[in-house]
Amino acid sequence: MQQNRGLAYKISLFVLLGTLITVxxxxxxxxxxxxALMQKSVLADARNMTFATINNIQTVLVSAEKIPFNLAxxxxxxxxxxxxxxxxxxxxxxxxxxxxxxxVAYEPNMFPGKELYAPYYYKKDGKLTYVNLAKDNxxxxxxxxxxxxxxxxxxxxxxxxxxxxxxxxxxxxxSVPFYTExxxxxxxxxxxxxxISLDWLQKIMSSLYIGKGGYAFLISRKGTFVTHxxxxxxxxxxxxxxxxxxxxxxxxxxxxxxxxxxxxxxxFDSRINKQRTWIIYxxxxxxxxxxxxxxxxxxxxxxxxxxxxxxxxxxxxxxxxLVLIIVVLTRRxxxxxxxxxxxxxxxxxxxxxxxxxxxxxxxxxxxxxxSFYNMQIAxxxxxxxxxxxxxxxxxxxxxxxxxxxIQMSIVPRTFPPFPDRHELELYALLEPARAVGGDxxxxxxxxxxxxxxxxxxxxxxxxxxxxxxxxxxxxxRAKATSLVHVEEIxxxxxxxxxxxNDYLMFATIFIGILNVHSGVLYYCNASHNPPYIxxxxxxxxxxxxxxxxxxxxxxxxxxxxxxxxxxxxxxxxLYTDGITEAMNENEDMFGYAHLERILKxxxxxxxxxxxxxxxxxxxxxxxxxxxxxxxxxxVIRFQGD
Amino acid sequence: xxxxxxxxxxxxxGISLHAVSPFKITFIPQWQxxxxxxxxxxxxxxxxxxxxxxxxxxxxxxxEEPSAEMLEKEKVDIATMFLASAxxxxxxxxxxINIGQVSQMSSLIFVAKKSSGIRSPSDMNGKKIxxxxxxxxxxxxxxxxxxxxxxxIVPISWSVDLFLEDGIDVMAVExxxxxxxxxxxxxxxNELVTFFFYDHQLNVPEDGIYCLRSTYLKNPDAYNRFVxxxxxxxxxxxxxxxxxxxxxxxxxxxxxxxANLAHQNWMLNRMKDIIQVDGKNNSRLKETDFARTQYxxxxxxxxxxxxxYSYFVAGYADATK
Numbered sequence: 001m002q003q004n005r006g007l008a009y010k011i012s013l014f015v016l017l018g019t020l021i022t023v024x025x026x027x028x029x030x031x032x033x034x035x036a037l038m039q040k041s042v043l044a045d046a047r048n049m050t051f052a053t054i055n056n057i058q059t060v061l062v063s064a065e066k067i068p069f070n071l072a073x074x075x076x077x078x079x080x081x082x083x084x085x086x087x088x089x090x091x092x093x094x095x096x097x098x099x100x101x102x103x104v105a106y107e108p109n110m111f112p113g114k115e116l117y118a119p120y121y122y123k124k125d126g127k128l129t130y131v132n133l134a135k136d137n138x139x140x141x142x143x144x145x146x147x148x149x150x151x152x153x154x155x156x157x158x159x160x161x162x163x164x165x166x167x168x169x170x171x172x173x174x175s176v177p178f179y180t181e182x183x184x185x186x187x188x189x190x191x192x193x194x195x196i197s198l199d200w201l202q203k204i205m206s207s208l209y210i211g212k213g214g215y216a217f218l219i220s221r222k223g224t225f226v227t228h229x230x231x232x233x234x235x236x237x238x239x240x241x242x243x244x245x246x247x248x249x250x251x252x253x254x255x256x257x258x259x260x261x262x263x264x265x266x267x268f269d270s271r272i273n274k275q276r277t278w279i280i281y282x283x284x285x286x287x288x289x290x291x292x293x294x295x296x297x298x299x300x301x302x303x304x305x306x307x308x309x310x311x312x313x314x315x316x317x318x319x320x321x322l323v324l325i326i327v328v329l330t331r332r333x334x335x336x337x338x339x340x341x342x343x344x345x346x347x348x349x350x351x352x353x354x355x356x357x358x359x360x361x362x363x364x365x366x367x368x369x370x371s372f373y374n375m376q377i378a379x380x381x382x383x384x385x386x387x388x389x390x391x392x393x394x395x396x397x398x399x400x401x402x403x404x405x406i407q408m409s410i411v412p413r414t415f416p417p418f419p420d421r422h423e424l425e426l427y428a429l430l431e432p433a434r435a436v437g438g439d440x441x442x443x444x445x446x447x448x449x450x451x452x453x454x455x456x457x458x459x460x461x462x463x464x465x466x467x468x469x470x471x472x473x474x475x476x477r478a479k480a481t482s483l484v485h486v487e488e489i490x491x492x493x494x495x496x497x498x499x500x501n502d503y504l505m506f507a508t509i510f511i512g513i514l515n516v517h518s519g520v521l522y523y524c525n526a527s528h529n530p531p532y533i534x535x536x537x538x539x540x541x542x543x544x545x546x547x548x549x550x551x552x553x554x555x556x557x558x559x560x561x562x563x564x565x566x567x568x569x570x571x572x573x574l575y576t577d578g579i580t581e582a583m584n585e586n587e588d589m590f591g592y593a594h595l596e597r598i599l600k601x602x603x604x605x606x607x608x609x610x611x612x613x614x615x616x617x618x619x620x621x622x623x624x625x626x627x628x629x630x631x632x633x634x635v636i637r638f639q640g641d
Numbered sequence: 642x643x644x645x646x647x648x649x650x651x652x653x654x655g656i657s658l659h660a661v662s663p664f665k666i667t668f669i670p671q672w673q674x675x676x677x678x679x680x681x682x683x684x685x686x687x688x689x690x691x692x693x694x695x696x697x698x699x700x701x702x703x704x705e706e707p708s709a710e711m712l713e714k715e716k717v718d719i720a721t722m723f724l725a726s727a728x729x730x731x732x733x734x735x736x737x738i739n740i741g742q743v744s745q746m747s748s749l750i751f752v753a754k755k756s757s758g759i760r761s762p763s764d765m766n767g768k769k770i771x772x773x774x775x776x777x778x779x780x781x782x783x784x785x786x787x788x789x790x791x792x793x794i795v796p797i798s799w800s801v802d803l804f805l806e807d808g809i810d811v812m813a814v815e816x817x818x819x820x821x822x823x824x825x826x827x828x829x830x831n832e833l834v835t836f837f838f839y840d841h842q843l844n845v846p847e848d849g850i851y852c853l854r855s856t857y858l859k860n861p862d863a864y865n866r867f868v869x870x871x872x873x874x875x876x877x878x879x880x881x882x883x884x885x886x887x888x889x890x891x892x893x894x895x896x897x898x899x900a901n902l903a904h905q906n907w908m909l910n911r912m913k914d915i916i917q918v919d920g921k922n923n924s925r926l927k928e929t930d931f932a933r934t935q936y937x938x939x940x941x942x943x944x945x946x947x948x949x950y951s952y953f954v955a956g957y958a959d960a961t962k
Contacts, residue, residue, distance in 0.1 A: 151808030222826035241903040
C-alpha cells in the first residue's frame, strides 16, 4: 500500500514539476513577447495622441495668428487713421474670446504726428480697457514681444508669461512686424500683437487620458514649463532647472532635444520615484514649443501584468486539476497491482494454492498477473518434485548412516586394544570419504603368541566397496584362526573374493602375523602400499616386497610371503593410498617422501601419536580441499617380552 | 544655543529700546528679489536689523525703479548700486556715498554662442552686442572700448530671450544670474564662449550700498549699523544656504516673480564667490578697485572729472569735496 501511494506520488510530482516548468516558461515567454508588443502599441498610441493634441493646439494658434497678421497686412498697405485703428483693435479684443489684448506698437516717428505710439486694448475685469504703452516710462521698444520680432524680422510667439492683471492665467503674445517702403527699402514700421490666454492649453493637456502616473506637459522654446500637472512648475521652472535640481543629465539631454524641435521617444529613469519612465515628445510648429507625454513603464505594462496574473492563476488551477486527475487515475491503475501484490505476498508465505485475483485491465498489469499465474503453477510443480526427491534422499541418507555405523562397528576401535598384553602397542584410524568406504584394517590374536593384523583398500568407494570389505574381513577372521601361514590366508581370501565377482571388484591387502615374543613378522602383500618399519634406532625402512596382484582378480593366483625380524621398539606403519595420494588445492600429491619426512622424527613416539600426527599433517596439506578418498593408518609397535 | 541667541537678541532689543524707538530705514536693492540680495532679506527675517535698532522696509527693485532715481527722489534711504553706475551718477552730480561694498570682484561676462564663430574679443567686431539699456552698462562699454570693438550695440531689457533667439550675437551677462539662465535654457557651457571681465583687466566690483550724503549725515551710526546687520545676514545666508533660499523664494513669490530653486541656489553660491573673495566678508570698497573703476570711466568718457576716494566712501563721508 505504502509503495503504491509512493508511485502515485512520484508520478504526480514529476508531472507537476514538468507542468510547472512548462507553465512558468510559457508565462515568461508570453510576458517578454507581449511586453515588447504592448510597449510598441502603447507608445504608438501615445505618439498618435501627442500628434493629435499638437494638431488641436496648432489649429487654435494658427487661427489666433491670423488676427494680427491680417491687421499687419492692412497696416502695411494703407494709412489707417488713429480712430479707425482703435476701432479695429477694440473689435479684435471684443469679438475674439481667446484674445486677451491687442497692441499696435510703432517704431519711433512712424505714426504720423507722434514720436512714440503704442495703443493697447485689453480685457480688465471683463471690460475693454485702453492704454497707450508709449505713455509713462513704459519703454515698450525693449520688451521681448517687440524687440525679438523686430530683430529677427519675423512674426513670433513670445515666451509664456503670467497675465499682467496678477492672475494665474498663462499668456503668450503673438507679434507680427509690419513694414513700409522708404527710399526703395523696406523699413520696420511697427509691431502688431495679440495676447492669447493659454487657459485652454492647460485644459486640453489635463484632459488627456494617459493612465495612472502618466501625464502630458508643454515647454516653451527655452524649456520653461507652460503646462504641467504640478502647477508650481508652470512658469517657475524649466526642464533644465528641474534636471539641475535632480542632477539628472539625461533629463537635460531630453530637454535639449525637445527645445531643438526634435520628435522622439526616450526612456529615462525617474529620479523621484525611481521608476522607469518613457517620454514621447514632439514640437508645436507654430511657436516651436514642445509637447511631452510621460508614461511610467507601469502604464505600458499595466494590462500585461493583469494578463500575466490571470495566466499564472489559470496555470495554478490547471495544475491542481492535473494533480487531482493524476492521483485518481494512478490509484485506479495501481489498485489491481495492489491486489496482485497482496496475493503474491500470500503465495510467498507457502500458500501456493492461493487464487490470484482476476485482472482484465488489458495492459501491462494483466500481462504481469498472467506471468504471476504461470510462475505460481511452475513453482507448485517444482516444489512437489523437490519434496519427493528430498524424501528419497533422506531415506537413503539414513540408510547410509546405518551402513556407516555398521562398517565402523566391524573395524576394531578400542584403544589400547589389548590392555593386558604389554608385548605390543597399537593404534589405528579409518576415515571414509563418504558415509561408507572401501578401506579397512583389522587386528586380532590368532593364538596366545601371534597377532594377525591387516590393512586393505577395496577398489571403488561407497556401499559396494564396503560390502566387499566386510566379506574380506569375515574371511580373514575365519581363515586366520584355522590357517597358520599368511600366504594361505591370502590365497583363501583371493579365491572367495574372485568367485562370482561379476562387478570385477578387487582389493589390495597387506596381512602380517607377528610373533609377539620373538618379534618375527610373516607378511604377505597383495599390491598394497608398502608399509614402513620404524626401527627403534631411528631408521626407517620400507617393506617393498610384493607377493602378487590385488585379490579378486585371478581366482587361481597363489601368493607367497616373507618374514622380517622386529626388535623391541620397532613399529610397523600401515596406510592406504588415501594418505599418499591426498591432494592439495594445487593438485600436488602428499607422496611417499612427505610421509617418510614426517615419520622420521616420530620413530620413538607411541602409536597413537604417530597416527594422529600423520593424519594432522595430511589435513594441513590438503587444507580446505574436500577429502576424496578413504584415509586409513594403522601402527603396531613391537615391545617384546 | 537658540536660547542664548534669543537672550542676546533680547538684550540688544533692550538696548535699542531704551535708545527710543527703532530707526526707520527704507531700502531698495537694484533689482527684483533674488538671491543676489539674500543677505538683506535674511538680515530682515532673522531680526538682525531689529537687533541693531533699525526698522528696515525692503522695497522690491526692478527696471522701473532705478536705484539712483529712487535715491534722488528720496523715495528710499538706502539702495544698492553697481560701483560704476554709482560713480557715473556721482559724476552727474547725485551726491551719493558708498557706505558698504558687497561685491569684491567683477562678475560680468560677455557670452556668445560657439556657433557664432566668436573666439576672441576681436571677433566681436561687426556683431550685434546686447547690453542693458538703462543701468549697469558702463563697464561692458568700457570692455568694447578697451579692445577697440566696433559693433552694433543693441540695448536690451532684462531678459536673455533675444540672445537665445539669435537676435544678438553677444550679450553682457552676470555670472550669478543671466549666465545660469542661458545654461538653463538648454545651452551647455561647452556650447558657449565666455569672456570674464575679471580676466580682461576690467575687474570692477559691483554691488555696493549707497545713500545720499545728506541722508547719511543725519544719522551715520544708524547707516553703519545697517551695513553691519546686512553683512551678518550674508554670513548667515552662506552658512545656511537652504534657509536663506527659502527666505529669498518667499520674497520672490510675494513679488509674483517666477522663481526656481536651482537658479537661486546657483546665484547664492556665486554671490559667495564674489563677496568672500579671500574667504571672508569685507564690507569696505578697496581703494585700488575704486581707482581702477574711476580710471576706466574717465578713459571712456563716462565721467569727466575725478572723484576723491575719501569723499566717496562713508568712513570719510563728512570730508569735504
